[in-house]
Amino acid sequence: MPYNKELEAAKKAVSRAARLCQRVQEALLQSDVQSKSDKTPVTVADYGSQVLVSFVLQKELSSESFSMVAEEDSGDLRKEESSETLRRITELVNDTLATDGSESINALSQEDVLSFIDSGKSDGGSQGRHWVLDPIDGTKGFLRGGQYAIALGMLDEGKVVLGVLACPNLPITSVASNDYLTSLDKIGSLFFAQVGEGTYMQSLYGSQSSKVHVTGTENPEEASFFESFEAAHTMHDLTSLIAKKLGVKVPPVRIDSQAKYGALSRGDGAIYMRFPHKGYREKIWDHAAGCIVVTEAGGVVTDAAGHPLDFSKGKHLDVDTGIIVTNQKLMPALLKAVRESLQEKSSL
Numbered sequence: 569m570p571y572n573k574e575l576e577a578a579k580k581a582v583s584r585a586a587r588l589c590q591r592v593q594e595a596l597l598q599s600d601v602q603s604k605s606d607k608t609p610v611t612v613a614d615y616g617s618q619v620l621v622s623f624v625l626q627k628e629l630s631s632e633s634f635s636m637v638a639e640e641d642s643g644d645l646r647k648e649e650s651s652e653t654l655r656r657i658t659e660l661v662n663d664t665l666a667t668d669g670s671e672s673i674n675a676l677s678q679e680d681v682l683s684f685i686d687s688g689k690s691d692g693g694s695q696g697r698h699w700v701l702d703p704i705d706g707t708k709g710f711l712r713g714g715q716y717a718i719a720l721g722m723l724d725e726g727k728v729v730l731g732v733l734a735c736p737n738l739p740i741t742s743v744a745s746n747d748y749l750t751s752l753d754k755i756g757s758l759f760f761a762q763v764g765e766g767t768y769m770q771s772l773y774g775s776q777s778s779k780v781h782v783t784g785t786e787n788p789e790e791a792s793f794f795e796s797f798e799a800a801h802t803m804h805d806l807t808s809l810i811a812k813k814l815g816v817k818v819p820p821v822r823i824d825s826q827a828k829y830g831a832l833s834r835g836d837g838a839i840y841m842r843f844p845h846k847g848y849r850e851k852i853w854d855h856a857a858g859c860i861v862v863t864e865a866g867g868v869v870t871d872a873a874g875h876p877l878d879f880s881k882g883k884h885l886d887v888d889t890g891i892i893v894t895n896q897k898l899m900p901a902l903l904k905a906v907r908e909s910l911q912e913k914s915s916l
């Protein structure tokens with residue numbers, strides 16, 4: 569398995585980052601209403617997560633040719649007014665590493681923290697290897713106490729060759745309906761895949777993993793579909809039209825972040841549709857890990873015109889209109905419903 573070493577390092581990195589995010593989310597949810605409207609916790613967790621992933625990957629693997637395309641950079645943190653935030657991030661990262669206790673490390677300095685953040689400055693591209701990280705995907709879900717993910721992929725010569733998704737609030741049991749919102753199972757799920765080897769899932773801090781597959785259903789009437797919780801992130805009216813044309817009977821299951829890809833990879837639902845509002849450009853870190861987790865589980869990920877996603881063009885994905893995900897059997901019918909719905913909408 570050509571990427572085994574990288575996959576093990578990636579799993580370790582996202583699991584650590586997930587612990588950090590969980591600590592922040594727990595404190596956030598216990599805090600009063602006023603401090604809940606303060607966005608600092610998510611900022612601290614976002615940067616802290618990126619530092620931990622970057623730190624663990626470089627420690628576990630040879631760091632000479634380390635390249636990472638990540639969502640955050642240290643620009644704002646270097647400003648005078650951010651000194652308290654930087655102090656909090658550094659403390660949180662060091663506390664998380666110390667609690668982990670798996671090895672003795674010297675505490676990271678504030679300068680170390682800034683430089684680990686900045687090692688995510690790469691632009692990616694079609695040559696060589698690049699890590700692709702979203703340190704907290706689904707910040708809105710994180711703030712709401714809902715779903716979020718730490719999403720880490722790796723590109724080799726422009727193709728996603730491995731991906732790991734840590735979903736701290738995604739139950740390891742099915743989330744096939746909106747009942748998941750009241751589920752008491754908060755163990756968290758970890759999905760991982762490398763090219764040609766299938767997709768596996770385990771509980772976030774467990775060690776027993778099992779292979780997962782997308783659903784084999786051919787019948788749209790049995791198919792439930794996932795989409796963004798946030799109406800600002802996708803056109804719910806369009807996806808509802810597509811679902812109706814396809815013959816889907818059940819209401820959409822709305823989940824934040826790439827947890828949708830994870831849930832689909834184990835067959836909780838059959839379809840994921842994402843149609844951002846005009847002008848939004850998709851970033852590679854929002855899809856790299858999720859995409860390989862689904863494709864290695866037997867699913868298909870394309871844009872609205874049926875083209876596979878191209879991760880070799882830098883930080884952005886140039887997708888036609890939207891992103892759709894399902895199994896091989898349902899894809900032709902889904903593409904047809906998408907095409908007809910888009911035509912109908914443009915002729916209004």
Ligand SMILES: Nc1ncnc2c1ncn2[C@@H]1O[C@H](COP(=O)(O)O)[C@@H](O)[C@H]1OP(=O)(O)O
Pocket residue numbers: 702704705706707708709795796797798800801802823824825826844845848854
């Ligand atoms: N206007 C937007 N349209 C679509 N996606 C967005 C928009 N703004 C942010 N996002 C990103 O969409 C992803 C999550 O969407 P969802 O949870 O709906 O699937 C996140 O990566 C989020 O960024 P972020 O990672 O900063 O939260």
Ligand SMILES: [Mg+2]
Pocket residue numbers: 702704705706853854
């Ligand atoms: Mg994101």
